[in-house]
Amino acid sequence: MNYSVALIPGDGIGPEVVGAATEVLDAVGDKYGHIFNYVEVLAGGKAIDETGEPLPEESLEAVKQCDALLLGALGGPKWDTLPGHLRPERGLLGLRAGLGVFANLRPAALLPQLRFACPLKDEVLIASNSEGKPSFDLLIVRELIGGLYFGNRGRSADGNTAFDTESYSRHEIERVLRTAYTAASGRRKKLCIVDKANILESSRFWREVAADVSKDYPDIETSYLYVDNAAMQLVRAPGQFDVIVTSNLFGDILSDEASVLTGSIGMLASASLGAADSPASGNSSDKKTVMGMYEPIHGSAPDIAGKDLANPLATILSTAMMLRYSFGLEKEAAAIETAVNRVLDSGLRTKDIANRGAGTAEKIVGTKEMGQAVLKAIENI
Ligand code: NAD
Numbered sequence: 001m002n003y004s005v006a007l008i009p010g011d012g013i014g015p016e017v018v019g020a021a022t023e024v025l026d027a028v029g030d031k032y033g034h035i036f037n038y039v040e041v042l043a044g045g046k047a048i049d050e051t052g053e054p055l056p057e058e059s060l061e062a063v064k065q066c067d068a069l070l071l072g073a074l075g076g077p078k079w080d081t082l083p084g085h086l087r088p089e090r091g092l093l094g095l096r097a098g099l100g101v102f103a104n105l106r107p108a109a110l111l112p113q114l115r116f117a118c119p120l121k122d123e124v125l126i127a128s129n130s131e132g133k134p135s136f137d138l139l140i141v142r143e144l145i146g147g148l149y150f151g152n153r154g155r156s157a158d159g160n161t162a163f164d165t166e167s168y169s170r171h172e173i174e175r176v177l178r179t180a181y182t183a184a185s186g187r188r189k190k191l192c193i194v195d196k197a198n199i200l201e202s203s204r205f206w207r208e209v210a211a212d213v214s215k216d217y218p219d220i221e222t223s224y225l226y227v228d229n230a231a232m233q234l235v236r237a238p239g240q241f242d243v244i245v246t247s248n249l250f251g252d253i254l255s256d257e258a259s260v261l262t263g264s265i266g267m268l269a270s271a272s273l274g275a276a277d278s279p280a281s282g283n284s285s286d287k288k289t290v291m292g293m294y295e296p297i298h299g300s301a302p303d304i305a306g307k308d309l310a311n312p313l314a315t316i317l318s319t320a321m322m323l324r325y326s327f328g329l330e331k332e333a334a335a336i337e338t339a340v341n342r343v344l345d346s347g348l349r350t351k352d353i354a355n356r357g358a359g360t361a362e363k364i365v366g367t368k369e370m371g372q373a374v375l376k377a378i379e380n381i
Contacts, residue, residue: 004066004067005068007039008063008070012073013367018315025319028335043074045075054089060098074300100145100291103143105179105321110262115134117263136241137242140243143172166200176245181213184217191217193224196228196250227250235261266310269297294326312374
């Protein structure tokens with residue numbers, strides 16, 4: 001099968017990590033009989049330099065013609081002093097809104113090889129883990145293009161009051177809940193809805209909509225938590241969670257909290273998904289694809305850019321999410337995850353995930369060597 005993948009390598013370490021990830025994708029294609037056609041698109045700082053805008057209209061249009069988007073990172077000190085509407089981050093927001101990707105999926109799992117990087121004690125991790133292991137494996141689904149970040153905001157005439165508005169329609173809640181239920185179906189079948197329904201009317205509405213939607217997923221165990229309790233439970237017993245779904249604001253905060261528990265920003269992937277029937281989806285008539293934007297959660301890391309020091313695993317794991325969520329290629333996605341695990345088992349580490357001073361048999365490698373190791377591990381699966 002052929003798939004078209006828009007590539008925005010972006011700025012800083014973006015081109016290095018995206019380069020490693022596409023080589024891995026091609027290895028998956030060779031092994032399982034798929035062809036990934038790449039369309040390189042300009043956005044972020046590079047686009048500002050070449051066109052004066054962070055997201056030229058033709059870039060968004062080019063991405064919409066593809067089946068999915070893989071992005072490295074946008075931004076850097078060079079563009080920090082530009083006015084807000086011209087900054088690289090505008091490119092990111094423009095892509096999310098323009099592609100209609102309303103659900104942001106961020107997995108946070110503690111790999112046994114990186115146990116040292118998690119700040120929680122063994123007994124805390126084991127307490128909530130049904131297998132009695134010091135680990136956790138959860139997925140946060142954050143609503144991405146609604147709520148407080150997109151609601152009415154302003155200042156009073158006298159300048160002494162400011163307001164932001166949390167507003168959600170039934171449609172906005174229902175679609176992100178369905179994405180979360182679908183994700184839970186492929187995992188441990190538990191969904192926790194996080195809100196502040198004891199105070200907020202919008203949260204009570206989320207619960208009302210969830211009561212309806214949950215009937216369509218009888219095999220999924222649905223639970224509810226207030227966000228303050230959820231923030232506490234994440235550090236008290238993270239193993240109790242499978243999938244968490246929540247609003248834009250709560251998801252922004254909780255997903256950063258969860259990412260810290262896994263130890264390294266260089267390992268964390270993300271997917272932002274639209275609807276299967278969105279205008280930017282399913283461009284190929286012979287298959288069903290879901291438009292998605294896939295990116296590591298880290299930024300452009302200007303301090304290490306161009307030095308072959310960046311950890312490419314977050315971007316490589318983002319391509320696994322692309323195969324799973326946009327193309328429905330579960331076997332291929334699992335192959336990438338297995339390959340990453342085997343490479344870590346073999347002791348290969350980029351500098352950011354090295355267990356300095358612990359005396360373990362590790363070999364420190366650069367971006368390219370890490371990418372090549374994953375590629376070879378895929379060939380040997
Ligand atoms: P950052 O994530 O780029 O870097 C934070 C720290 O983590 C740095 O020390 C960096 O070297 C390290 N790091 C990040 N990714 C790494 C990797 N793959 N391997 C090894 N080490 C890694 O965050 P920042 O420094 O706050 O931001 C730098 C620039 O990136 C800013 O311009 C910011 O606006 C932009 N940014 C972009 C995105 C995005 O495109 N989605 C996200 C966050 C920040």
